[in-house]
Amino acid sequence: MKKEGIELIKDGKRLDGRDFDELRPIKIEVGVLKRADGSCYFELGDNKVIAAVYGPREMHPRHAQDAKMAVLKYRYNMAPFSVDERKRPGPDRRSVEISKVSREALEPVIIKEFYPKTEIDVYVEILQSDAGTRTAGINAASVALADAGIPMKDLVSSVAVGKIDGEVVLDLNAMEDNYGEADMPIAMVARRNTITALQMDGRMTKEEFDKGLKLAMNACRQIYELQRTALIERYSEM
Amino acid sequence: MYKVVIPGDFISEDVNRAGEGTYIEGGKVYAMRYGVVDDKEEIKVVPFVGKYQPARGDVVIGRITEISFPYWIVDIASPYEARLHMSEATPDGEKRIEFGSMHTYLDIEDLIVAKVTNVDPLMRIDLGLMEEFQLRGSGRLITIPYTKVPRIIGRRGSMIKMLKEKCNCFIFVAKNGRIWISGKEDDMELASDVILMIANEAHTSGLTDRVASFLDSHRRVRMYNRKNKGLKR
Amino acid sequence: MDDVRRDYIYNLVKRGKREDGRDFRDYREIKVEKGIIKRAEGSARVKIGNTEVLVGVKLEPGEPFPDSPDEGVIITNAELVPLASPEFEPGPPNEDSVQLARVVDRGIRGSEAIDLSKLCIEEGEKVWIVFIDIHVLDNDGNLVDAAALGAIAALLNIHIPAERYGLSNSEGEDTNTLPIRDKPVAVTMVDVGGEILVDPNYNEEKAAVSGLTVITNTDGTISGMQKYGREGLAEDKISEMVEIGIEKADELRRRFL
Numbered sequence: 001m002k003k004e005g006i007e008l009i010k011d012g013k014r015l016d017g018r019d020f021d022e023l024r025p026i027k028i029e030v031g032v033l034k035r036a037d038g039s040c041y042f043e044l045g046d047n048k049v050i051a052a053v054y055g056p057r058e059m060h061p062r063h064a065q066d067a068k069m070a071v072l073k074y075r076y077n078m079a080p081f082s083v084d085e086r087k088r089p090g091p092d093r094r095s096v097e098i099s100k101v102s103r104e105a106l107e108p109v110i111i112k113e114f115y116p117k118t119e120i121d122v123y124v125e126i127l128q129s130d131a132g133t134r135t136a137g138i139n140a141a142s143v144a145l146a147d148a149g150i151p152m153k154d155l156v157s158s159v160a161v162g163k164i165d166g167e168v169v170l171d172l173n174a175m176e177d178n179y180g181e182a183d184m185p186i187a188m189v190a191r192r193n194t195i196t197a198l199q200m201d202g203r204m205t206k207e208e209f210d211k212g213l214k215l216a217m218n219a220c221r222q223i224y225e226l227q228r229t230a231l232i233e234r235y236s237e238m
Numbered sequence: 239m240y241k242v243v244i245p246g247d248f249i250s251e252d253v254n255r256a257g258e259g260t261y262i263e264g265g266k267v268y269a270m271r272y273g274v275v276d277d278k279e280e281i282k283v284v285p286f287v288g289k290y291q292p293a294r295g296d297v298v299i300g301r302i303t304e305i306s307f308p309y310w311i312v313d314i315a316s317p318y319e320a321r322l323h324m325s326e327a328t329p330d331g332e333k334r335i336e337f338g339s340m341h342t343y344l345d346i347e348d349l350i351v352a353k354v355t356n357v358d359p360l361m362r363i364d365l366g367l368m369e370e371f372q373l374r375g376s377g378r379l380i381t382i383p384y385t386k387v388p389r390i391i392g393r394r395g396s397m398i399k400m401l402k403e404k405c406n407c408f409i410f411v412a413k414n415g416r417i418w419i420s421g422k423e424d425d426m427e428l429a430s431d432v433i434l435m436i437a438n439e440a441h442t443s444g445l446t447d448r449v450a451s452f453l454d455s456h457r458r459v460r461m462y463n464r465k466n467k468g469l470k471r
Numbered sequence: 472m473d474d475v476r477r478d479y480i481y482n483l484v485k486r487g488k489r490e491d492g493r494d495f496r497d498y499r500e501i502k503v504e505k506g507i508i509k510r511a512e513g514s515a516r517v518k519i520g521n522t523e524v525l526v527g528v529k530l531e532p533g534e535p536f537p538d539s540p541d542e543g544v545i546i547t548n549a550e551l552v553p554l555a556s557p558e559f560e561p562g563p564p565n566e567d568s569v570q571l572a573r574v575v576d577r578g579i580r581g582s583e584a585i586d587l588s589k590l591c592i593e594e595g596e597k598v599w600i601v602f603i604d605i606h607v608l609d610n611d612g613n614l615v616d617a618a619a620l621g622a623i624a625a626l627l628n629i630h631i632p633a634e635r636y637g638l639s640n641s642e643g644e645d646t647n648t649l650p651i652r653d654k655p656v657a658v659t660m661v662d663v664g665g666e667i668l669v670d671p672n673y674n675e676e677k678a679a680v681s682g683l684t685v686i687t688n689t690d691g692t693i694s695g696m697q698k699y700g701r702e703g704l705a706e707d708k709i710s711e712m713v714e715i716g717i718e719k720a721d722e723l724r725r726r727f728l
Contacts, residue, residue, distance in 0.1 A: 037287065056289055056317045067360065093569045100566040107701040109245070111261070111270060115289070117361055118317040146245055146272040149288035149385075153261065153270070154246030182581075184696070191246055194703030198683070200696035203581050206713060209693055213706065231244045231272060235286065235441055 006179045008164040014176070020169045023159070023219055024132075028140075028230035030147050038148025040230075042140035045173055046130035051140035053148040056118035069112035071119045074103035076137055078126040098134045105138050105158065105187035105197035111151040120150060131177035135159050138187050138197070143227050155227055156196055157220040158187035161212040163204055168212045170219050182208075186216045190224035193217065240274035240441050243283055250281055259283030273385070274441045286441070290316045290384040290414040292363050296354045299373065299416035300365065302347060305340050312350070312365060315381060315414045320363035322352065327367065349373040351412070377408070377420030380430055382437040384415035389440040390433060397436070397446060404453040405429040428456050480678035484663045490674060491520070496715065498616075498670040503624050503727045512632055513649070515624035520672055521611035523555075526603065526621030528629060530649070532592055532636050533600040543590025543598045547576035549605040549618065556610040572605060574697045575619045575657070578686030579603070581694030582655035584623065589650045592638060599631065601649070612673035615684050615697075619657035623728060626651055654728045655694050656720035659684040660712050662704065667712060669719060683709065685716030689724065693717075 008015060018024070024045030033039035036052035043049075059065045076098045080086050091099075102124070110120070122145065124137040138158035145152060162172040163182040177183055182202025188195050195217075204212065243249065247269040249260060256267045257280030269275070273285035292298070292314060300320060304311035309321040324335045327343040335343060344350065351373065352365040373379070382390070390411050391398050402409050407421035407429045419429045432449060439445055483489060493499065499520030508514035513528035535542060549572035551559045564572075579585065590599040603625070605618045629649035661671040661679035668675055671682065681700030687693050693713065698704065704712075 037289075058317055058319070093564070093573065096564075096566050096569045097573050100570055101697075104699065104701060108703045115291075115317055147287075149271060149273075149285045149383075151259075151270045152245035153263075153268070155244065189246075189703060192703070194705060195698065195709060196703040198696060198698035198704075198709065200693060201577055201581060203583070203688075203692050203694045205692050206717065209713060210710065213709070217706065228244055232242050235242050235274075 006175070008176055008179055009167060014164070014169065016173060020167055021215055021219075023171050023222065024173065026223065026226055028143065028226055030143055030230050030234045036144075036148070038144045038146070038150070040140040040143035040147060042136050042143070044132055044136040044139075044171070046128060047126070047133055047136045048128040049124060049126050049133060049136045049140050051122065051124045051137060051144040053120065053122055053141070053144045053150065055120035055148070056115035056150070057121070059117060059119035065117040068116050070110070070115040070117075072103055072107055072110055072112065072122070073119055074099050074106070074122045074124070074141070076102055076124045076126070076134065078129060078133070082126045082129045098137075101197050101199060102134060102138050102141065102187075106141060106145065106156055108194065108196050109153045109156055109189060110145070111153060114151045120145075129174070131172050131174040131183075132160050132185070135185050135187070139223060139227060143231060146231055154189045154191055155224060156187050157190050157223040157227060158185065158197065159216050159219045159223060160185035161216045161219075163202065163208060163212070168204075168208050168215060170215050182212075184209075184212055184216070186213070186220070188217055188220040190221045240276070240443070242273075242441065243269040243275055244272050245269055249275060249283075250277070252281065255279075255281045257282040259285060284388075285383075285385050287383045288385055290314070292316055292318065292320065292354045292357055292414070294354055294357055296413040297368065298352055298354060298365075298414040299379070299410075299412040299418060300350050300352050300414075302344055302350065305346065307337050307340060308335075310340065310344055312352070314352075314363070314365075315384070315416060316363075318361050318363055320352075320354070320365050322350070322365045322367065326365070349379065349418075351410070373410075373418050375420060377418055378426055378430065380417050380419065380433060382415050382417065382433065384413065386437040386440045387411055387413060387415060389436055389445070390417070392446070397449070400446075400450065400453070401429060401432060404450075405432065409433075428453070476674060477678045480674055481664050484666050484668070489668065490672065495666055496669050496719070498719070498723070499672065501620075501723070501727065503620065505624055505628070511625075513625040513627075513629040515621045517617045517621040517624065519613060519617045519620075519670060521609055522613055522617050522672075523607075523609040524614060524617040524621050525606045525608055526618060526625045527606065528622075528625045529602045529604070530599050530629070530631055531602065532597050532638065535591075535595065535598040539587075540595035541591045541598070542587040543585070544600045545576065545580060545585060545587070545603065546600060547572045547579070547603040547605070547622070549575070549607065549614075551607050551610070551614075555607045559607075559610070570697070571607075571614055571618060574615055574684060574686075574695060575603070575605065575622050577695035577697075578619055578655040578657055579622060579626075581686070582653045582688045584651050584653040584655055584688075585626065586650040586652055601626075610673065612671050612676045613659050615659050616657050616670060619655070619686065620723065620727065623651075623654055623656070627654075627728065653688045654724050655686050655688050656723050656728070657684050657686045657695070658716040658719045658723075660715060661700075662702075662708065667708070667715065669715060683712045683716075685713050685720075687717045687720040691717050691721075 027043040029041040038053040135158040164180040187197035271285040300312035356364040502518040511527035661682035680702035686695035
């Protein structure tokens with residue numbers, strides 16, 4: 001992960017001009033797919049992701065059904081053209097892990113008891129990648145689940161913080177992720193301050209971790225407002 | 239304009255009136271679904287879309303998908319399939335249907351009007367046939383989210399009454415969002431379009447008046463039809 | 472897990488107890504045996520309670536990654552072999568196996584314990600690939616800590632097999648030992664009924680609704696974290712877990728590495 005030789009901070013600003021605690025621009029569109037029960041297109045800087053939800057629907061195979069509640073499934077997938085060096089189609093180990101962590105990020109808010117013996121499928125496709133795709137995916141999936149009418153307690157919001165040139169910063173882009181010292185994606189239920197996903201890669205002191213966590217939680221609250229606005233406005237534009 | 243809410247939005251502190259589509263936490267009522275608040279009697283959130291959950295007493299339109307003696311398996315536009323026992327097809331214990339001849343009564347792909355007679359804790363759903371259970375003749379079946387059905391019916395049936403009169407069609411609206419329309423080709427087209435329009439704008443106010451004027455100038459329907467086919471997403 | 476067993480664990484915790492009588496912050500009995508597999512360049516067998524994991528490290532020359540032509544490569548893999556648990560099935564790695572490998576890998580990589588720049592044989596052409604293979608033999612909970620401890624224990628004191636591949640040492644110094652600069656240790660904790668339990672056994676893992684692994688280094692810095700489970704964790708609980716993680720890692724490092 002760490003490579004030498006690039007100055008990521010110049011004159012107190014990051015290479016793309018952002019402040020240490022600044023998010024990249026975000027764009028959210030709700031209900032963009034016709035066949036899916038719910039969907040959301042999400043941009044975070046140069047990341048472009050699309051999430052679709054199917055369900056609740058009958059679960060197969062039958063023996064995998066849960067008699068008391070719905071089973072949530074999440075599939076994170078990168079399109080071959082989404083990265084500089086073409087990614088071979090199909091799940092790789094990174095995608096498998098991200099899918100698991102993302103599913104666990106959303107599970108706490110889904111009221112699964114409502115639809116026993118069914119499955120709720122979340123599909124996230126990364127169309128263009130610039131670091132932070134898993135966080136964009138979780139944000140998009142949250143909105144898509146609401147759009148599909150899935151009973152939920154709340155939305156989940158997600159962002160990553162990291163360390164570059166010794167400074168803790170918010171929402172790394174690909175350059176910062178490649179040449180930085182640490183990367184920490186988190187997911188949170190903004191209104192309750194509960195963390196539903198947390199991973200850290202790289203090296204940080206406890207103080208840096210504490211600072212990064214607070215920075216991330218704050219940003220999640222901002223993202224939550226954007227998610228909420230997108231959903232409310234969709235039905236207000238008549 | 240009804241109030242639009244998303245899951246987790248705070249609605250009220252009146253927990254005694256909390257109804258469908260809400261949950262209670264810490265003495266407050268929150269929205270559980272993405273939809274509109276209806277707090278006329280109970281505090282409810284009517285979702286924009288959702289999957290139909292069968293309840294005893296509901297009248298639904300089903301489609302036979304499988305014959306599995308002694309049951310027909312029926313798709314009722316729900317995450318759960320329903321079953322119809324063969325004795326339902328022969329009331330008064332007339333005749334016992336023989337193995338291998340169920341399809342002579344009801345076959346795969348047949349549409350039926352049925353009542354949900356039971357939903358057990360394992361989500362096994364039993365149906366009973368309504369007296370007039372067949373949807374025969376020329377007609378069309380359209381499907382809208384089950385959540386919009388009350389809007390199509392209207393307060394005390396006012397909306398559906400207007401639709402039937404002005405479109406000159408037989409219209410049967412089932413609880414599971416399936417609607418059977420029967421009449422002349424042009425009339426069915428108009429009825430279809432208007433029903434989809436109501437479904438798309440169900441959360442807005444002044445809808446009844448807009449529908450009335452829409453029907454009255456139905457010539458414009460032909461153009462709306464070509465531009466906006468299908469349920470708006 | 473059935474409700475009866477889950478309630479049993481939960482009720483014990485509410486009374487301040489654990490199934491095996493441990494304190495909430497205590498590890499089960501740990502045993503670490505190094506160098507037990509002759510054919511591997513490094514190996515360690517770790518037992519934490521009844522959980523048993525065997526880690527083998529093998530070195531082979533191979534191609535470097537294009538963007539780091541003068542650095543060695545670490546490849547970590549975990550096998551949850553069927554004999555280790557009635558729940559493990561034969562087949563390609565599932566999500567649990569992938570997660571286990573990647574979390575252990577993260578800890579080693581983040582700490583820069585292996586000085587990859589010393590593993591270059593021929594820049595752009597040949598470097599040493601360090602294969603860390605985790606073989607789970609018995610799953611009684613907390614595979615991560617056992618695997619991570621096994622990995623670093625296996626990495627310490629490895630003889631680089633230069634002779635086997637006809638590669639002589641450069642500069643005449645003894646560059647035959649794999650250069651290890653730090654000793655990252657993973658500490659896994661779960662939340663049961665609001666209490667933090669360190670080193671969950673199988674039943675406690677299943678009864679818990681969320682958990683956190685914290686991997687820390689000799690100087691107390693963090694080189695990996697991973698949260699699990701179907702429920703969320705509050706910020707202050709996470710903070711407490713990180714502190715416990717740093718403290719327990721020091722203990723394990725002193726005793727076994």
